[in-house]
Amino acid sequence: QSALTQPASVSGSPGQSITISCTGTSSDVGGYNYVSWYQQHPGKAPKLMIYDVSNRPSGVSNRFSGSKSGNTASLTISGLQAEDEADYYCSSYTSSSTPYVFGTGTKVTVL
Amino acid sequence: QLQLQESGPGLVKPSETLSLTCTVSGGSISSSSYYWGWIRQPPGKGLEWIGSIYYSGSTYYNPSLKSRVTISVDTSKNQFSLKLSSVTAADTAVYYCARHAYGVVNAFDIWGQGTMVTVSS
Numbered sequence: 001q002s003a004l005t006q007p008a009s010v011s012g013s014p015g016q017s018i019t020i021s022c023t024g025t026s027s028d029v030g031g032y033n034y035v036s037w038y039q040q041h042p043g044k045a046p047k048l049m050i051y052d053v054s055n056r057p058s059g060v061s062n063r064f065s066g067s068k069s070g071n072t073a074s075l076t077i078s079g080l081q082a083e084d085e086a087d088y089y090c091s092s093y094t095s096s097s098t099p100y101v102f103g104t105g106t107k108v109t110v111l
Numbered sequence: 112q113l114q115l116q117e118s119g120p121g122l123v124k125p126s127e128t129l130s131l132t133c134t135v136s137g138g139s140i141s142s143s144s145y146y147w148g149w150i151r152q153p154p155g156k157g158l159e160w161i162g163s164i165y166y167s168g169s170t171y172y173n174p175s176l177k178s179r180v181t182i183s184v185d186t187s188k189n190q191f192s193l194k195l196s197s198v199t200a201a202d203t204a205v206y207y208c209a210r211h212a213y214g215v216v217n218a219f220d221i222w223g224q225g226t227m228v229t230v231s232s
Binding site: 093 | 150159160163173174175212221223
């Protein structure tokens with residue numbers, strides 16, 4: 001099972017909106033509504049930001065939103081802030097021999 | 112507030128067995144709707160799911176590591192453990208334990224801080 005495909009980097013200015021894509025197949029992203037997104041600051045553990053495609057855990061800012069179309073899931077950060085600068089990873093349940101797979105990761109830079 | 116904490120040696124020799132323990136505090140490892148998982152991250156690279164265990168002992172593993180991995184649980188100590196045998200330099204990574212929710216929430220929703228394990232002689 002290959003990793004889900006994410007852009008290596010995405011950047012934006014404070015206040016802008018950015019979108020990170022996560023592309024898989026019909027065996028993972030496209031086949032299940034079990035896509036989650038994680039934020040990871042340098043030297044820190046990942047933090048769950050979105051689960052089940054579009055749900056936010058308690059305490060996560062509503063500036064973070066998730067969606068899915070076909071085999072591609074997306075994470076949108078609106079009103080970009082300096083603190084949003086981090087690595088972001090998607091993950092999905094899969095019907096392959098590896099039940100869970102992560103994305104390749106995207107570095108978000110706030111200009 | 113549920114917390115997870117990894118513990119174990121930070122240095123392991125090639126061909127030996129890596130052993131880590133995750134201690135769960137602030138809640139019971141025997142809760143339904145949760146598996147307990149291990150994820151690793153080589154330096155400068157992405158996340159890789161290693162495997163997960165239910166409190167009953169039911170496990171499932173990443174096929175790419177399955178022949179070398181054993182995950183076990185000790186409900187009396189509220190702990191679960193990872194053993195990875197025949198390690199090489201490619202197993203050098205930060206190892207995280209995480210609560211693996213399923214059902215209402217399907218995600219790794221709580222993570223430990225991670226522990227760096229280096230494989231070197």
